Amino acid sequence: MKYLLSTAIIAIAISGSFAVRAAEVSLIAPGGIRAAVEQMIPGFEKKTGHKVKATFGSGNGTKAQVTRGESFDVPIVQPPYPEVVASGNVVKTSETPLASVAVGVAVRPGTPHPKIATADDIKQLFLSAKSISYPDPKGGAAAGVSMEETLKKLGIADQMRPKIKLAQGGAGAMKMLADKEVDIGLTFISEIITEPGVEVVGPLPASISTPTRLVGFLGTHVMSQASADAAKELLAYLSGPEAAKVYKERGMQPGK
8 A cells, every 4th residue: 555655656746747847849940841840749749748839831931930039949940041040049059950851853653753863864854844843932932942043053944934833832832743734843852752642753963953951949039948948858859860760751861
């Protein structure tokens, strides 16, 4: 009886201390890392007792949120980000590389996979396609910005203009492809593999499309010490070995 009573008291004490230190931590991030983060949140919450409130937007949009000083504990941003550091809204020394992701080529299932190994392969593919889709860069989508640079590097930006159908985010570009509105879809590989009716051919060659890095920071305006501690734990989790496995599953490369 004494043993059972002692065990119950210890259990209550442990659960009580666990509840006291648990906190809600807010995270903002671009859509390119959304699937991976959403997959990891339940594991983090179960392991720590903290709750994560995550919101996702475009690459440039997320940086603008940080610069404006909107409410967040952990922001994930894409380089370059001098305005993010200069804003004073992140702890500069907390900069933590999480993963990188390439823009990939997508086709509909059952469609022959085109050659995409070289810049010339991509140039021929784009010029032979009736139409292509990718996220609208004007909305701040990093994959769309990257695609605009790729077309310039290939020297076919003007030729391709009539063939391009811009979409609202990566999911929008993939829906156009799945609905047969375009022949080729392009966005981050992490966004292609989450959408129905499309499949990944592979990444664009690095010579014409540099993979986009995703970096986490700690915010400087946390509401409490509990939130600050939770933010540190979340950033550590998102850059740890469990996260690395998820990034790979989602078509990303962990680390720098």
